[in-house]
Amino acid sequence: MFDDPLLLARVQFALTAGVHYLFVALTLGLAPFILFGQLGATLRRDEARMRAVRFWGGLYVVNYAMGVLSGLVMELQLALNWSGLSDMFGYAFGAPLAVETMGAFFVESTFLGLWIFGWDRMGRWAHLACFAVVTATAYLSAYWVLVANGFLRYPVGLRMEDGVAHVADPAALMANPSTLLAFGHIGFSALLVGSSVVIAVSAYHLARRHDPDRMFGRGIRWGTAVFSLALFPTVTAGGAQFALYDRTPPASGLTYGPAEIAAIEAGGRAPGVFDAVGDTLMMGSWGLMSLIAPVLLGVWLLRRLDRWRGVLWPLVVLPFLPFGASVGGWLLRETQRQPWAVEDLLTTADAMTDMTPAMAAVSFTLFTLAFAVLATATYVLLVRYARLGPEGGPLAPARTGGSDSGRAAANPPVHTF
Amino acid sequence: MEIIAVVLLAGLVAGYLVLAGCDIGLGMLMPWVARTRAERRRAVSAMAPYFLGSEVWLLGAVGVAMGLLPELKAAVITGMWPVFVALLAGWLFRDAGLWMRGRMRGRAGRAVCDAGIVGGSWTLALSWGLAVGGLLGGGAVLTPFALGCALTAAALFALRGAAFGAERLVPAAGTEGAGGRGPRPALAAESGTAGVPAAGEVTAPSTPTRHSTEAGGTGPAHAADPGGAADTADTALAADTAARATRPLARAALVAGVLAAGASLLPGGAAPDRPLAAAAAALMLLGLLAATSGLSGPQLSRHTSAAALASVPVVVAAAVNLPVAPVPDGSALLVGSALAPAVPFMVLGQVWLYRMVRRPAPAPGYFA
Ligand code: HDD
Ligand code: HEM
Numbered sequence: 147m148f149d150d151p152l153l154l155a156r157v158q159f160a161l162t163a164g165v166h167y168l169f170v171a172l173t174l175g176l177a178p179f180i181l182f183g184q185l186g187a188t189l190r191r192d193e194a195r196m197r198a199v200r201f202w203g204g205l206y207v208v209n210y211a212m213g214v215l216s217g218l219v220m221e222l223q224l225a226l227n228w229s230g231l232s233d234m235f236g237y238a239f240g241a242p243l244a245v246e247t248m249g250a251f252f253v254e255s256t257f258l259g260l261w262i263f264g265w266d267r268m269g270r271w272a273h274l275a276c277f278a279v280v281t282a283t284a285y286l287s288a289y290w291v292l293v294a295n296g297f298l299r300y301p302v303g304l305r306m307e308d309g310v311a312h313v314a315d316p317a318a319l320m321a322n323p324s325t326l327l328a329f330g331h332i333g334f335s336a337l338l339v340g341s342s343v344v345i346a347v348s349a350y351h352l353a354r355r356h357d358p359d360r361m362f363g364r365g366i367r368w369g370t371a372v373f374s375l376a377l378f379p380t381v382t383a384g385g386a387q388f389a390l391y392d393r394t395p396p397a398s399g400l401t402y403g404p405a406e407i408a409a410i411e412a413g414g415r416a417p418g419v420f421d422a423v424g425d426t427l428m429m430g431s432w433g434l435m436s437l438i439a440p441v442l443l444g445v446w447l448l449r450r451l452d453r454w455r456g457v458l459w460p461l462v463v464l465p466f467l468p469f470g471a472s473v474g475g476w477l478l479r480e481t482q483r484q485p486w487a488v489e490d491l492l493t494t495a496d497a498m499t500d501m502t503p504a505m506a507a508v509s510f511t512l513f514t515l516a517f518a519v520l521a522t523a524t525y526v527l528l529v530r531y532a533r534l535g536p537e538g539g540p541l542a543p544a545r546t547g548g549s550d551s552g553r554a555a556a557n558p559p560v561h562t563f
Numbered sequence: 564m565e566i567i568a569v570v571l572l573a574g575l576v577a578g579y580l581v582l583a584g585c586d587i588g589l590g591m592l593m594p595w596v597a598r599t600r601a602e603r604r605r606a607v608s609a610m611a612p613y614f615l616g617s618e619v620w621l622l623g624a625v626g627v628a629m630g631l632l633p634e635l636k637a638a639v640i641t642g643m644w645p646v647f648v649a650l651l652a653g654w655l656f657r658d659a660g661l662w663m664r665g666r667m668r669g670r671a672g673r674a675v676c677d678a679g680i681v682g683g684s685w686t687l688a689l690s691w692g693l694a695v696g697g698l699l700g701g702g703a704v705l706t707p708f709a710l711g712c713a714l715t716a717a718a719l720f721a722l723r724g725a726a727f728g729a730e731r732l733v734p735a736a737g738t739e740g741a742g743g744r745g746p747r748p749a750l751a752a753e754s755g756t757a758g759v760p761a762a763g764e765v766t767a768p769s770t771p772t773r774h775s776t777e778a779g780g781t782g783p784a785h786a787a788d789p790g791g792a793a794d795t796a797d798t799a800l801a802a803d804t805a806a807r808a809t810r811p812l813a814r815a816a817l818v819a820g821v822l823a824a825g826a827s828l829l830p831g832g833a834a835p836d837r838p839l840a841a842a843a844a845a846l847m848l849l850g851l852l853a854a855t856s857g858l859s860g861p862q863l864s865r866h867t868s869a870a871a872l873a874s875v876p877v878v879v880a881a882a883v884n885l886p887v888a889p890v891p892d893g894s895a896l897l898v899g900s901a902l903a904p905a906v907p908f909m910v911l912g913q914v915w916l917y918r919m920v921r922r923p924a925p926a927p928g929y930f931a
């Protein structure tokens with residue numbers, strides 16, 4: 147394997163993208179819980195609810211860090227390893243990614259910084275507004291990334307000039323059916339991820355009869371409500387994506403004729419086992435989740451949702467289902483496209499930078515190892531803080547009393563030369 | 564049309580260098596200026612808002628290059644693949660260290676994070692220098708010229724970090740140690756009231772400093788006493804060390820810059836397409852450095868180091884004909900219309916963030 151740069155680059159991309167998506171899905175899914183939790187706390191001027199926001203917010207930030215680190219590697223990996231893609235499709239594929247980084251991510255990260263550093267320094271409505279911006283730009287970010295990814299899957303709105311693709315119709319690119327359907331499916335499936343994490347963490351603490359400020363009782367109810375509501379939209383949007391499988395993308399034929407396309411596809415389809423695994427993961431876990439949701443709702447009706455240990459303990463592993471389904475979904479989507487990097491227009495082999503095996507091996511080893519270590523560390527931290535509860539989380543308020551009491555009072559002078 | 568994209572790109576890179584110079588430079592200097600646990604914590608909490616707010620500029624630049632100037636991106640990034648792999652690795656380890664440090668409970672964990680921060684900062688600074696050298700030298704990065712550029716860049720970043728540290732490493736009033744344990748900011752207080760200190764004052768402060776305590780063997784021994792009082796002492800020594808470093812660093816940058824300029828004349832040196840413009844721009848850079856290393860104290864070095872770093876993209880743009888093609892209408896329309904509504908948020912967020920963190924946080928935050 148180490149002497150085939152193409153295989154290395156593909157495996158590297160798949161691993162990093164998969165890891166990136168695990169963290170991003172939680173970001174997308176958790177953000178609305180924090181936003182509405184903070185809205186409730188702000189409206190009621192409720193310190194207890196604000197402590198809950200700090201707890202979930204701490205998990206959010208730990209998770210966001212890994213989303214950023216892995217996103218960086220993704221972005222630069224596209225630039226370093228997949229230059230064929232930007233040589234031919236730089237304008238069409240690169241433009242939405244440019245909007246993502248410049249517009250969405252720039253704003254998202256800046257306002258998240260304001261939110262983290264602003265806890266004790268800005269008015270409560272301004273602080274809430276910062277997180278509203280963070281939530282909105284997280285979804286905007288996902289949309290623009292999917293414009294780029296939808297373009298690979300279903301190229302539209304193109305014109306070829308001297309072997310370089312130009313955007314002929316920006317509106318068509320933005321309204322690409324592959325993008326919109328995926329965005330819908332991903333939005334709701336991310337809510338499944340977020341709500342199942344909220345449910346699992348709440349269940350863990352409730353099972354141990356640990357419910358400070360009654361925050362985990364609220365958590366499991368809100369989680370269950372969102373979880374149940376997101377199930378059906380997820381399958382509707384997901385099923386709608388099958389319709390695109392038999393459609394030939396509008397831009398097909400710009401680089402290869404139908405006979406050439408058929409020949410390339412005959413030689414290079416990805417092994418069907420990936421499809422099967424992806425399909426099974428998604429539909430199997432959706433099936434299980436659609437059995438679990440009515441149980442939860444029933445227990446809720448009996449008013450035992452925060453008490454029955456027999457129900458609570460198994461819920462701790464609930465997140466494995468939507469996370470598994472998410473990886474499976476991407477496995478399906480990306481391998482379905484093979485042997486194309488851009489459907490019908492550019493093969494994966496041609497999309498890769500000319501690399502020697504040594505270059506590919508260095509990049510693969512370095513980044514895959516770093517990724518494994520970082521992802522494991524982040525995962526360990528997430529579990530640790532989730533189990534620790536609101537006392538001592540990364541955003542927990544400073545303990546009062548003792549030597550710290552003078553600290554908050556003094557507004558320290560700014561030192562300037 | 565491409566001129567707008569080029570100006571946007573240069574602006575983003577310049578903004579990145581100026582803002583990130585603070586946190587990269589301070590990260591490079593951590594082993595020297597922040598020796599106690601409290602000092603390291605303070606250094607990291609000074610860097611944290613800056614790295615969060617500054618690396619988005621670089622990603623924005625990568626985005627512009629990918630979406631609007633793909634030929635430039637291909638020529639630059641693909642042409643200098645190893646440099647950018649190193650840069651990415653440094654970036655990754657540094658960010659990982661910064662994000663994780665506050666989460667570590669043990670000494671060893673923090674030490675690993677510190678190693679990531681320091682090593683990553685050095686890697687970033689050196690690879691930026693190599694990249695600039697490679698750009699000016701027509702792609703070759705293992706030439707005396709490119710290495711000279713790398714040293715210049717390292718010194719420039721360190722200078723910016725030292726100037727930043729001199730301002731931000733002063734402990735907030737009311738935190739541990741600031742009141743009693745150590746001397747209040749020595750150099751800091753002097754120059755703050757007396758305006759620009761003369762050279763003599765800068766090198767011979769009247770209050771005890773780290774150098775004098777170490778030389779004399781009295782006073783708090785810093786690293787030698789793990790877990791002891793000295794390890795948690797939180798004094799303004801770090802700020803003073805940083806302030807004192809600005810002059811030698813500016814001189815080092817000047818020397819390295821002159822060496823690089825000399826090496827550019829060697830065969831295999833710089834291959835600028837417009838030598839006159841290149842010479843003028845390089846002179847500007849060196850002049851700024853000379854100004855800092857002259858009579859003024861740390862006070863001016865914040866501005867001169869910022870100007871020197873910001874002039875780097877100008878030097879490159881003036882010297883080399885980079886491959887830029889006209890941006891096609893479709894992409895320009897797409898990016899322009901999608902970006903326009905974001906611009907007010909970008910400006911508001913950045914200005915707000917940097918204004919807010921001018922005041923040290925009242926309580927320990929996420930990062931430290
Ligand atoms: C909680 C996660 C989750 C769950 C329960 C499901 N999916 Fe899914 N699915 C995803 C998470 C996901 C995903 C990770 O979000 C993907 C990857 C790419 C995308 O657009 O969404 C995806 C992709 C994806 C695709 C590939 C689209 C393409 O190749 O362009 C199809 C056809 C479906 N899904 C269909 C379904 C069906 C019929 C489901 C229910 C029975 C289902 N998904 C449940
Ligand atoms: C919007 C984001 C994404 C884009 C633009 C994208 C693009 C690409 C590209 C360029 C490749 C290499 C060429 C190829 O093998 O087709 C690839 C491969 C791959 N990606 Fe993605 N990808 C994205 C998201 C993801 C995510 C989130 C996953 C998560 C699991 C993923 C899974 C894979 C896999 C499994 C492969 C290897 C396919 C194979 O070699 O058969 N991708 N993708």
Ligand code: HEM
Pocket residue numbers: 163166167169170173174209210211212213214215216217218219220221224251284285287288289291292332618619622
């Ligand atoms: C080719 C594939 C992808 C690339 C190049 C990419 C790029 C990036 C980058 C660069 C960042 C972090 C920015 C930074 O620190 O500077 C990021 C974060 C993010 N990405 Fe991706 N990404 C890809 C796939 C995806 C997918 C498939 C989604 C979701 C559907 C997504 C959604 C996000 C979100 C919401 C963030 C914000 C950080 C976080 O929430 O954790 N990305 N991405």
